[in-house]
Amino acid sequence: MQLLGKIKDVMSIAVPIMVSNLTLLICILINTRVLGNYNKIYFYYLALAMPINYILLAIYEALRTCSLGICQATKLRNYQFILQIKRMMFVGVAIIAVLILFYILAEKLLASIGYIHSSEFYWFIVTMLVSAMCVANSLIVGAALYAFGKQKVATIITVSASIIVCLLNYIFLYATNLGIFSINVAVALVYLGATLVGLQFLKGFLLEDSSLETKAQPFLTIWRFLYSIGTPIFSLYIVIFTSLFIYNTVLQHFGDGVVSAFSVVFRLQNVLMIPAIACGIAVGIVMNRSAMEGDLARAISYLRSTFFCMLSVYLILAILSYIFAKEIIGLLILDLKIKAAAIQCLHYFAFSYVGLAPTLMFISVLEQTGYNKRSLFINSLLFALQIIVGGCLALKFGSQVYFYATALMVNLLPLGYLVYAIFFDSKYQDQPSRLFLLV
Numbered sequence: 001m002q003l004l005g006k007i008k009d010v011m012s013i014a015v016p017i018m019v020s021n022l023t024l025l026i027c028i029l030i031n032t033r034v035l036g037n038y039n040k041i042y043f044y045y046l047a048l049a050m051p052i053n054y055i056l057l058a059i060y061e062a063l064r065t066c067s068l069g070i071c072q073a074t075k076l077r078n079y080q081f082i083l084q085i086k087r088m089m090f091v092g093v094a095i096i097a098v099l100i101l102f103y104i105l106a107e108k109l110l111a112s113i114g115y116i117h118s119s120e121f122y123w124f125i126v127t128m129l130v131s132a133m134c135v136a137n138s139l140i141v142g143a144a145l146y147a148f149g150k151q152k153v154a155t156i157i158t159v160s161a162s163i164i165v166c167l168l169n170y171i172f173l174y175a176t177n178l179g180i181f182s183i184n185v186a187v188a189l190v191y192l193g194a195t196l197v198g199l200q201f202l203k204g205f206l207l208e209d210s211s212l213e214t215k216a217q218p219f220l221t222i223w224r225f226l227y228s229i230g231t232p233i234f235s236l237y238i239v240i241f242t243s244l245f246i247y248n249t250v251l252q253h254f255g256d257g258v259v260s261a262f263s264v265v266f267r268l269q270n271v272l273m274i275p276a277i278a279c280g281i282a283v284g285i286v287m288n289r290s291a292m293e294g295d296l297a298r299a300i301s302y303l304r305s306t307f308f309c310m311l312s313v314y315l316i317l318a319i320l321s322y323i324f325a326k327e328i329i330g331l332l333i334l335d336l337k338i339k340a341a342a343i344q345c346l347h348y349f350a351f352s353y354v355g356l357a358p359t360l361m362f363i364s365v366l367e368q369t370g371y372n373k374r375s376l377f378i379n380s381l382l383f384a385l386q387i388i389v390g391g392c393l394a395l396k397f398g399s400q401v402y403f404y405a406t407a408l409m410v411n412l413l414p415l416g417y418l419v420y421a422i423f424f425d426s427k428y429q430d431q432p433s434r435l436f437l438l439v
Contacts, residue, residue, distance in 0.1 A: 006301065006306075007305065009286060009302070010279055010282045010283055010286060010302065011279075011282070012151070012282075013146070013281070013282035013285055013286070014275070014278040014279045014281070014282035016151040016152060017151070017155075017281055018275055020158040022274065023159045023163075024162055026162070027162035027166055031165070031183055032046060034166075034169060035169075035173070035180060035182075035183060039179070039180070042179075042180050045120075045121050045124055045180060049125060049128065052103070052125060052129075054237065054238075056096075056099075056129075056132050058234040058235075058236075058238055058241075059092075059095060059096065059234065060136060061233050061237060062229070062230035062231070062233045063091075063092045063095075063136050063139060063140055063230065064139040064140065064142070064143045065229055065233055065368065065372075066088070066222070066225045066226055066229050067088050067139070067140040067143035067144055067147075068146055068368065069225055069229055069288075069368070069370065069435050070084070070088065071085075071143065071144045071148070072147045072288045072292070073288075081202070082199065082202065082203060082206070085140065085144050085199070088140050089137045089140050089141075089195075091223075091226070092133070092136040092140055093133045093136070093137070095136075096129060096132050096133050096136060099129060100130070103125060103129065104126070107122060120180070124180050124181060127184040127185075127188075128183075128184050130188065131184045131185075131187040131191070134187065134192045134195065135187060137191070137192075138161070138191040138194045138195045141194075141195050141198035141199055141202065142154045142158060144198075144202055145202065146285065150201065150205060154198070157194050157197055157198055157201075158194075160194075161191060161193075161194040164186075164190050165183075165186050165187055165190045165191075168186035168190060169182050169186040172185055172186055229370060232372035232373050232375065233367060233376075235376055236376050239376075239380050239383055240379075243383040243386070243387060246387050246391070247386075247387070247403075248262075248263075250387075250394060250395065250403060251394075251400055251403065253395060254394075254399070257335075257337045257338045258341050258400050260335075260342075261333075261338050261339075261341035261342035261344075261345050262345055262400075264329070264333060264342050265342055265346050265349055269349060269356075272317065272321075272353065273356065273357060273360055275313075275357075276310055276358070276360045277361070277364050279306055279361050280306075280360060280362065280364025280367075280368070281364050283302055283303055283306045283364075283368075284364060284366075284369050285368060286302050287300075287368075287432055287433055288368065288369060288435055290302070291369075291432060291435075296429065296430065296431075299432045300422070300429050300432055303365060303432070306361060307358055307361070307362070307418065310361050314353045314354050314358070315354050317353060317357075318351045318352075318353045321350035322350040322351065325343045325350065328346065329342045344401070344404070345404055348404035348405060349404065349407060349408070351408060351412075352407055352411035352412060354412065354415075356411040358414075358415065359378070359382075359414045359415075359418065362414075362418050363375040363378060363379060369432060369435060370433060370434030370435045371434060378414065382410055382411070382413070385410045385413075386403075386406055386407055386410050390402065390403040390406030390407060394406075
């Protein structure tokens, strides 16, 4: 019964996160399809913008995690808390403003050597970055709602925003002359509204006491969180982006069909890992609350229970993915050559989920509890092993199978470390959260 109670507590936070992430993913796919159907060149623009989107994703995750961490670590629950949130929003806007300036300077440098993007694409990126400021502010406010335990409110705002963005993008695209700028206008308007709505909810949850004796956390604390928590998370996403580029470069030696097959299986894997990451974030939130109350044993017990749950669920999922690989891939791919390559890839990747899911869960816990450098090290080590060992073996023996087999072994490798850290590392168990050391 205790195990079921812990799982229920974790899932009460994890399920809203999963719903939000899946809704955002569907929103991106819908908007991409709508823009591409309107004008095929918009597909090309969106593809060119992918590197900048990865950078924005890294910034978003860094800001979101920092906001959640600061809001959990501070004991402020009065109206001065809003001042702290607004300070974080200002920092987020300033970071993206620097990115806009860097992009403008980079474009001028490219133009000076004769490499010029179209004017439409240039302004698409600029307006996309401006709209990203609204997205960043909305994520900061949403993280504060999660810190208050108001995950249902945060989820309703996120899901509603995604639906409205899709509707507005379609309306602006076909009813105005905005063209590809319709998506940026829709995002800016909707997420500005989501930020304001979230702030109003936060004010409603705060205590009436607005005593001037309690001061909100200064900018110094915000920058300390950004350095200690945000920087490793930002670096992690850059590592992921770089690794994917190298993966594709290696697999290109075996034909476009293999690259396409790997891309499909990798995207399928990303969807399947959403529950593991969501559970990790949820466990991190619960552990922070337990640590703040001084109940370290409770914090570790939640981590152990979720670890066993991840092992059990993803072992079943791995077996099903292996058995029904043909049927799963058949739903995603029609081309017979790519289909065969994808089935081969999934057969190797399926059982790697047994190690990958608990690892991603634990990495998410580390990110939420202030152990971001450790999470960055684990991820970087796994990617490095995959690239060096898997890439070299595949190129030497002339088969992508060696790359897939390496992925299987590398993803299972961290299980030993996880068992040690969660069950036997007394140093970690004595301090499962470091957030409160940063305040």
